[in-house]
Amino acid sequence: MSIDNDLTRDWWKSAVVYQIYPRSFADSDGDGTGDLRGIIERLDYLQTLGVDVVWLGPVYRSPQYDNGYDISDYQDVDPIFGTLDDLDELIEELHRRGIRLLMDIVVNHTSDEHPWFVESRDPSSERRDWYFWRPPRPDHAGGEPGAEPNNWNAVFSGPAWEWDAASGEYFLHMFSRKQPDLNWENPQVRSAIYRMMRWWLDRGVDGFRLDVINLISKPEGLPDGAGFTQIADGPRMHEFLAEMNAEVLADQPRPLLVVGEMPGVTVEDARRYTDPERREVDMVFQFEHVDLDHGPGGKFDLVPLPMPRLRENLMRWQVELEPVGWNSLYWDNHDQPRAVSRFGDDDAQWREVSAKTLATVLHLLRGTPYVYQGQELGMTNTPFADIAGFRDIESLNYAAEQETAGRLFDELLPGLSAGSRDNARTPMQWDDSAGAGFTSGEPWIAVNPNAAQINAQRQVGVAGSVFEHYRALIAFRHDEPCVAHGGVTPLAMDHPDLWAYRREHEGIELLVLASFTREPIEIPADLLEDWMDCDAGDPSRDGVTVAIATSDEAASAVLADGRLPGWESVVLRRIR
Incomplete structure (x- = not known):
């Protein structure tokens, strides 16, 4: 088998995407962190499952403050994952098995260690305007509370502005202070990003998953307001995406896939973003259904979610996106708790069948299904006992912020355990060995204790298993045009x-x-x-x-x- 480049433009409608979180998938050298060679060694497993596309989480050079979503070099591989040669081999081996590679890329922001930002810190630099630098509010001294240029808050807690005493201004970061936002209003920024994306396509990748892409167009003047919700789907979003499509994708002779991750996007906007006539993105990756159980205090303040409310949301997107819009279908990903614990029933008696039913409901819908590593095995949330078990910056920042405000950790633990992104990031469960077949060393985050019962070795080729049910669903989508x-x-x-x-x-x-x-x-x-x-x-x-x-x-x-x-x-x- 080899990659088929003679496909219709909408080939991805009958495809299934498998997401790999590189740090947690397979460790080839025993250092406890997943790597590219580990992935290469497990490709036959993906071929057996029958998936069409691998979405690879960020493997670029990075300080790893946000597990690779803080990129310091877009055109190199971080040594913890391997080398560019390893990535080239991964592309070749995937293609040999008829599987395409979708690169996860972050162009809303970079790492503060990226050379662009390092140079931008100099007020006289030509790259100063590549990021958002602003003076303190009038009549305020830089660095004091309330001096920030506006009242926006960052996703990872606290103000969205960081004071830089050396240059005498604040810079904008909608995520962590280690992730400064790029200024897409600057055409030089856009040109540099497009060159980099073309470089990856020339290297053989088959498309991109664009992280938080609908945040790149900021409102003019950066006024006070609701921050994140105010900047999502900004005034030049459609213009920027159409330009990206024309500059990066239009002259490519082979089938590609471009997915726009768009927190807060509405059905109406999603229909416009994915209308084939507009040539912006092929599908959106949206969050409405996975935000439904968030209480007034946010994602760690979980509230009960009756199934009819979840059903109403997903079916509304199904009906209202027709006939031109297209959605990514998912329960799990690297930012979400495990679906069988969240939407299914992870009691030992019901875990397997509820995992299979969640898969049935999702894979028969209109849209492109995504399988997150371990979901095809029915992997569950992990039982966290204390703060030492967590690794995710979002969880750690939230705990620190709440403890500073006077709350006890024992009070926070239920919400953190149920909602932390670390639930998705525990190592892939390959077998019942001490390292679950993920590593021969000490894993960067602990293996879920139930790996002895839930693992690939116990399911591949076993009739009635969760894995074999996923395999049947994937084959059915390939064979049945109605799906x-x-x-x-x-x-x-x-x-x-x-x-x-x-x-x-x-x-x-x-x-x-x-x-x-x-x-x-x-x-x-x-x-x-x-x-x-x-x-x-x-x-x-x-x-x-x-x-x-x-x-x-x-x-x-x-x-x-x-x-x-x-x-x-x-x-x-x-x-x-």
Whole structure:
């Protein structure tokens, strides 16, 4: 097998993306940190799973203050991950297996150790205007509270401005103070970024996932306001993305993929960003559904999330993005807790089946599914006991800020344990050895204690496993045009525990039925009209088949008496 460059422009509609967080995927040299050679050694696993694209987290040179999302050199590999030669080999080996490589790239900000910013610190430098430098507020001394040029707050806590005494001004950082924001209003900045992106395409990568890309257009004058929400989808966003497409992608002869991560984006804006006629990005990566359980205090102040609210949100995006918009479909990623613990049921009795049902619901929707490393095994959140177990800057900053305000750590621990990004960053669970097959050394973050029960060795090739269910879903998307191209009709939206919808395309119809409770569900009779002429023993009769099911028992129960067992899911197919 090799990479196929003779594809339609919208090839990614029938594709599945697998996200690798390099630090935690596979360690080849025993230093406790994942690396490129470790990934290369595990590529046969990805080929077995059947994915089409690997989204590779940042491996650029970086101080690693934010685990690689603070880039100090866009055109080199950080030594902790390997070398450019290793990356070239990874690209070659992926392509040999028919898999494309999507590079995660951050162009909203750089590291404060990037040469551009180091030079920018000099007020007389030609690169001073490559970043946002501003004097203190009138009648205020630089560095004192309230002297910041505006009232914006950073995502990682505190003001979004850092005082630089040497140059006598503040610089803007919407994330950490180690991540100064680039000034996209400067055409020299944009040209430098486009050159760098073309360099990567020439090297063989197949596209980019653009981190927080909808923050690059800041409001004119940087006025006081809501900060993050005020700058998202700014006044020149569509102009900048169209220019990037024209400068970087337009003359490329091979199939590429460009994904825009866009926190706070609305359905209306997403439809414009992804309209093929506008040539901006192929799909958005948005956050509405993973923000629904955030309470008044933010992501570490979690509130109960009833399934109908989650269902309403995702199905609204399904309906309102049609016919031109396109979305990334995901439960897990490197910034989110594990879905089976968050949206499913990680009790030992229900973990596997709920992990499979979450996969069924997601992969049958309209959009491009993403599988985050370990999700295909049903990996869960990890049990954190104290602050020493955490590594994520967001979690550590939040704990420090709250303790300074007088809160006890024991009070913070439940929210941190449930919401920390570190849940997604524990090592990939390959086998039941001490290092879970991830490393022969001491891992940079502790292995989840349940690795002995949840690991690839116990699931690959094992009928009924979470891995094999994912494998079947991926193959079904490849083989069934209705999944990639069909319309979506939400069903039974008033049911408290049943997630149901219909897909239709060129005479093919799919009915998706999924239980989100431990108790058996009686399926409303109107949903199964005209579908009950099929039985599990003769699934092809009258053109009706069981396309996908979490178990044979679930398929039999649905077809025999219209009942769906707890946390099970079934997909029926028919020709109209």
